[in-house]
Amino acid sequence: MRKYVKSDFPIEKVRRFLEPGPVVLVSSAWQGASNIMTLGWHTVMEFSPSLVGCVISSANHSFDLIRRSKQCVINVPEVHLIDQVVGIGNSSGAEMDKFAEFKLTRAAGAMVKAPLIAECFANLECKLVDARLIQKYNYFIFEVVKAHAARAPKYPRTVHYRGEGMFMISGPPLNMRRKFKPEMLV
Amino acid sequence: MRKYVKSDFPIEKVRRFLEPGPVVLVSSAWQGASNIMTLGWHTVMEFSPSLVGCVISSANHSFDLIRRSKQCVINVPEVHLIDQVVGIGNSSGAEMDKFAEFKLTRAAGAMVKAPLIAECFANLECKLVDARLIQKYNYFIFEVVKAHAARAPKYPRTVHYRGEGMFMISGPPLNMRRKFKPEMLV
Numbered sequence: 180m181r182k183y184v185k186s187d188f189p190i191e192k193v194r195r196f197l198e199p200g201p202v203v204l205v206s207s208a209w210q211g212a213s214n215i216m217t218l219g220w221h222t223v224m225e226f227s228p229s230l231v232g233c234v235i236s237s238a239n240h241s242f243d244l245i246r247r248s249k250q251c252v253i254n255v256p257e258v259h260l261i262d263q264v265v266g267i268g269n270s271s272g273a274e275m276d277k278f279a280e281f282k283l284t285r286a287a288g289a290m291v292k293a294p295l296i297a298e299c300f301a302n303l304e305c306k307l308v309d310a311r312l313i314q315k316y317n318y319f320i321f322e323v324v325k326a327h328a329a330r331a332p333k334y335p336r337t338v339h340y341r342g343e344g345m346f347m348i349s350g351p352p353l354n355m356r357r358k359f360k361p362e363m364l365v
Numbered sequence: 366m367r368k369y370v371k372s373d374f375p376i377e378k379v380r381r382f383l384e385p386g387p388v389v390l391v392s393s394a395w396q397g398a399s400n401i402m403t404l405g406w407h408t409v410m411e412f413s414p415s416l417v418g419c420v421i422s423s424a425n426h427s428f429d430l431i432r433r434s435k436q437c438v439i440n441v442p443e444v445h446l447i448d449q450v451v452g453i454g455n456s457s458g459a460e461m462d463k464f465a466e467f468k469l470t471r472a473a474g475a476m477v478k479a480p481l482i483a484e485c486f487a488n489l490e491c492k493l494v495d496a497r498l499i500q501k502y503n504y505f506i507f508e509v510v511k512a513h514a515a516r517a518p519k520y521p522r523t524v525h526y527r528g529e530g531m532f533m534i535s536g537p538p539l540n541m542r543r544k545f546k547p548e549m550l551v
Contacts, residue, residue: 192528198405199525199533200386219384222408224420224502232418232504234410258539265544312498316410318418320502334533339385339525341538342378344545347385347520350536352527353444358451359530 180282180298181259183329188301190229190323196255196301197223197231199349201337202264204254205233207244208293213285215277215296216241217268219340221253226365229323231305236317240272245319249307250291253323254299258336258348263298290325300335301328366468366484367445369515374487376415376509382441382487383409383417385535387523388450390440391419393430394479399471401463401482402427403454405526407439412551415509417491422503426458431505435493436477439509440485444522444534449484476511486521487514 197203202219220234231253235242245251256264263281270277278285278294285294288304295302305321312318329335339347356364383389388405406420417439421428431437442450449467456463464471464480471480474490481488491507498504515521525533542550 195527195529198386199527200384219380220408220410222418222420223406224504230502232408234408261539261541262544265541269544269546269549316416316506318410336536338539339535341381341385342551343381344540344542344550346539346541348536348539349525350522350534353447353524353532353534354530355447355451355532356530358448358455360455363455364530365528 182297183300185327185329188326188328190326191227193229193303193323193326194223194226196328197221199337200339201255201349202340202346204256204264204267204296204299205235205241206252206254206294206296207241207248207250209244209248212244213278213294214241214244214272215267215283217264224320230308231303231321231323233319233321234317235319242317245307246313248293250293251305251321252288252291252293252295253303253305254296255301255335255337256299258338260298261338261346264338288325295327301326368483369486371513371515374512374514376512377413379415379489379509379512380409380412382514383407385523386525387441387535388526388532390442390450390453390482390485391421391427392438392440392480392482393427393434393436395430395434398430399464399480400427400430400458401453401469403450410506416494417489417507417509419505419507420503421505428503431493432499434479436479437491437507438474438477438479438481439489439491440482441487441521441523442485444524446484447524447532450524474511481513487512
């Protein structure tokens with residue numbers, strides 16, 4: 180499977196990977212157990228601190244691992260991992276080791292104990308910073324504390340979920356910089 | 366400019382439009398004033414009630430209109446509106462009527478007083494249902510109470526923001542239904 184050469188990436192700029200709205204793989208670990216879930220309900224919330232909000236249903240095996248460990252890694256896959264994306268979203272970590280089942284490689288994080296998925300284009304190490312909407316909405320607010328991203332390709336081919344088994348693959352870039360005010364080019 | 370023929374759309378299925386992560390145009394009105402803002406920081410939060418979370422910076426003129434009226438409309442533009450998307454995001458409603466400036470047409474909502482943008486592919490009428498994260502995170506939780514969507518095209522060409530003036534245009538569909546468990550095909 181494709182391997183990437185990765186570098187540290189500025190945490191205040193991770194919106195580059197998340198704001199376009201790709202499906203992500205969220206990895207977690209707690210007391211010897213680890214898991215991966217497929218997740219499409221996320222949003223950037225702030226540049227610095229680098230905040231991301233995620234809806235993680237309490238029906239997921241990952242819910243308790245993340246809630247108890249207060250950590251996770253948000254991994255951004257490209258389209259060649261679509262079978263893993265769908266397979267992980269249609270199975271339960273209570274019944275299998277998803278890393279083994281889906282032939283994915285654990286990599287060690289710098290700031291969290293949750294494993295990074297080596298085969299993903301970008302890996303965002305996250306710590307839970309606000310738990311107050313978990314009970315009502317399953318809504319976790321994370322701070323990205325360390326980010327790793329592939330040096331190439333410049334524009335990853337991400338997958339975006341529409342529901343009912345249908346995805347959209349990311350298309351061409353569109354440069355509109357000339358129409359922006361300089362101060363808006365963050 | 367392109368006009369759509371629209372139908373009512375099931376509110377519990379609006380993830381179809383939002384989960385892929387497009388930039389949206391949020392329209393609002395309060396005491397005779399109306400405005401439009403460009404927004405990329407949003408996530409679906411629940412199917413039913415149909416909940417959507419949005420980060421709306423307090424630096425925006427729209428912030429007070431939405432906070433006070435407790436309403437907005439989330440409008441999904443296609444790529445042919447890119448000049449409006451960028452222009453609206455790089456100007457302030459405190460200084461202009463954005464509907465007039467950007468040649469967009471107000472349409473009346475069924476459930477909210479905020480105007481719909483007729484030129485957008487989909488229009489989601491929203492009411493504010495949870496304000497508790499507004500002060501700390503500028504985070505608004507809305508319930509979609511009425512949805513309107515164009516009957517065609519089946520796959521809108523949406524735009525997705527990467528930051529620094531760069532967008533991604535939505536690409537081809539990818540049907541993975543055969544790999545889903547039946548109960549996961551929501």
